[in-house]
Amino acid sequence: MFKESIAIALRALLANKLRSILTMLGIIIGVGAVIAMVSIGMGVREKIQSSIASLGSNMLIVTPGAASSQGVRSASGSSITLNLEDAEYIKKVIQGIDYVAPSVSRQYQIIAGNQNWTTTVYGITPEYMAIKSLTVGSGSFVSQQDINSRKRVAVIGATVAESLFGEMNPTGQNVRINNTPYQVIGVLDSKGQSSMGQDQDDIVLVPLTTAQERLLGITYINSISIQVTKVEEMDQVQGQVTNVLRQRHKISGNKEDDFTVRNLTSIMEMMTATTGTITLFLGCIGAISLLVGGIGIMNIMMVSVTERTREIGIRKALGARYRDIMLQFLIESVVIGVLGGIFGIMLGVAVAFAISAFGSLNTVISPVSILVPFAVSVAVxxxxxxxxxxxxxxxDPIEALRYE
Structure with missing residues (x-):
């Protein structure tokens, strides 16, 4: 009887093709909308996570200036409350830290021969390479000896190397930064664009002391990057860093810190929760179409019952039971939900790929984002x-047989 009921349901749907297609359309659009919107939300979440992760794993970022202050705030990193001694002291006294990398940065025009390129020059220490997961394709990286002697040497990114030297190997060549010659000692391997669209290869790295004294003429630093050994110790180390810096800067009582310690793990958790809420909201918007599609199924099934009243009377007169009639019409509505779900999956996946290919958003399609809308369409x-x-x-079979 079950196979026969399926065959009857399919014949009934094929007998009214246009009506069946229009009924399925609500389910198709609903399932497709849920898949497309959830894929956008998951893509945004992955993009944010990748962006934060690209800054380094288990990272704390210390910047000068209070996290919140009254009056006009200066730009991030522009205060003068952090110095190299702060970074060295943190590395010396706090346990559970792998690397501490102080840095400064500013944009400059880089000149090589008759070529020039404007990029960001970073003053860094050797630990910067490990924290940022950099690798040198040719030559070498900045060493502690370069730091101690304030040498005019530079390590350049792949984009800078290509823009200034083309196919030639830049290692050993000279570039001019702020009208001062620097020897290129290494070229970084390409890392491509970050998840936020920034070119990670468009950088020039010089020794921190060289940048401070020969380029910028400053004694302070813009930020301190700290890599913690274990992720479960992030909060503990963050508290220790805060206490150490308050002691060094002679901040006591309820006085506001003149620095900010940011925990990237906490930021990632917060952003993941936020984007999860956004994804759920987008999915709920798409699910409204499923509800509308369900109402369409009920409407068309009511019409079908009215049209087939005499058929139902004949089936009952021939011995069809209550559950047989129930099963027949339930299978018809479920078939509409199943076929609508299948076509909706195809539509949603196609839209998600189209957004990723032709739009500025990355989309992520997971098995859950496909199975859940499909199951809902069947349930609807x-x-x-x-x-x-x-x-x-x-x-009543007598009244059904009399129905005109």
């Missing part, structure tokens, strides 16, 4: 088919 077909099926099963 079943739920909204119960009332019409019950109405059909409760028809």
């Amino acid at each position: 077909g079943l739920f909204f088919g119960i009332y019409p099926a019950r109405k059909a099963a409760l028809l």
Whole structure:
């Protein structure tokens, strides 16, 4: 009987092709919208996570200036409350830290021969390489000896190397930064664009002391990057860094810190929760179409029951039971939900790929984002088919046979 009911359901749907397609359309659009919107939300979440992770794993970032202050705030990193001695002291006294990398930065025009390129020059220490997961393709990286002697040497990114030297190997060549010659001692391997669209290869790295004294003429630093050994110790180390810096800067009592310690793990957790909420919201918007599609199924099944009243009377007269009639009409509504779900999956996946290929957003399609809308579409077909099926099963066979 089950196979026969499926065959009857398919014949009934094929007998009214246009009506069946229009009924499925609500389910198709609903499932497609849920998949597309959830894929956008998951893509945004992955993009944010990748962006934060690209700054380094288990990272604390210390910047000068209070996290919140009254009045006009200066730009991030522009205060003068952090210095190299702060970074060295943190590395010396706090346990559970792998690397401490102080840095400064400013944009400069780089000149090589008759070529020039404007990029960001970073003053860094050797630990910067490990924290940022950099690798040198040719030559070498900045060494402690370069720091101690304030040497005019530079390590350049792949974009800078290509822009200034083309196909030639830049190692050993000279570039001019702020009208002063620097020897290129290494070229970094390409890292490509970050998740936020920034070119990670468009950088020039010089020794920190060289940048401070020969380029910028400053004694302070713009930031301190700290890599913690274990992620579960992030909060503990963050508290220790805060206490150490307060002691060094002679901040006591309720006085506001003149620095900010940011925990990238906490930021990532917060952003993940936020984007999860956004994804759920987008999915709920798409699910409204599924509800509308379910109402469409109920409507068309009610019409079908009315049209086939005499057929139902004949089936009952021939011995069809209550559950047989219920099963027949429930299968019809479920078939609509299943077919609508399948076509909706195809539509949603196609839209997600189109957004990723032609739009500025990356999309992520997971098995869950496909299976859940499909299961809901089947459930919608079943739920909204119960009332019409019950109405059909409760028809009096005598009255049904008399129906014109």
